[in-house]
Amino acid sequence: MIYSLVVLAGPATDVPRRALRFAQALLSRGHSLRRVFFLDDGVQCGLATAVPAQDELNQLDEWRKLTHKTQTELVVCISSALRRGVLDGPEAERHERLATTLDAAFSIGGLGLLVEAATDSERLITFGGRR
């Protein structure tokens, strides 16, 4: 079955870690993961400049491994990303900011890619909504 995930909260919460575990579990059962769309605070998952504590899971590494292994697209929502200083090269240049802060495993895109994840996947699972 084709899955996509939506992540609404950043690495300071347990939300992305749960999404990662879910992704790994579905892949291990032979399903495919088309896209992970990061929205709102979720875009902070793509920050290349974050420095995780040494005794904690390096989530960025886990996302990198995931996309490396499966070609799953990791997309951060552009409007959420710009507000939070999560910028790829072109956006940093366009807005005259000092640095690129988005990790190379991720790309920036509009909400249309969230909608497309919904139309092109059999399951769309949201992480980090109200519990």
Next chain:
Amino acid sequence: MAAQRKLLFLLRHSPYASSLARSAVDSCLAAAAFEQEVSVLFMGEGVLQLLPGQDGDAIGTRTLSKIIASFELYDINQIYADARALSAHGLNAGLLPPGIEVVSDQGIRSCLAEADHVLGF
């Protein structure tokens, strides 16, 4: 984009405490703009997004209820509010903007059952 899907958005965040309410509303508009069949269900604190007299300017942000009022222009016509949440927040259905259907638990179950995908904000 492949097919048209029935997308149900659950809006459960109060309008101004975080950016999640706005992100959810923007996602609804995007889905409608990409010609999906969108339904929206306000639940929990999300019903506060429907309160009249909101003024985002006063706190330097967009007025969420004005964006919600534009749903109709995007052909989002299936808009629901959870009766139980309205009553928990002391809101009278008469306060709600036009075009919003108040639903019971049974109505919520139908919304969930009819959707191809549920986006839970």
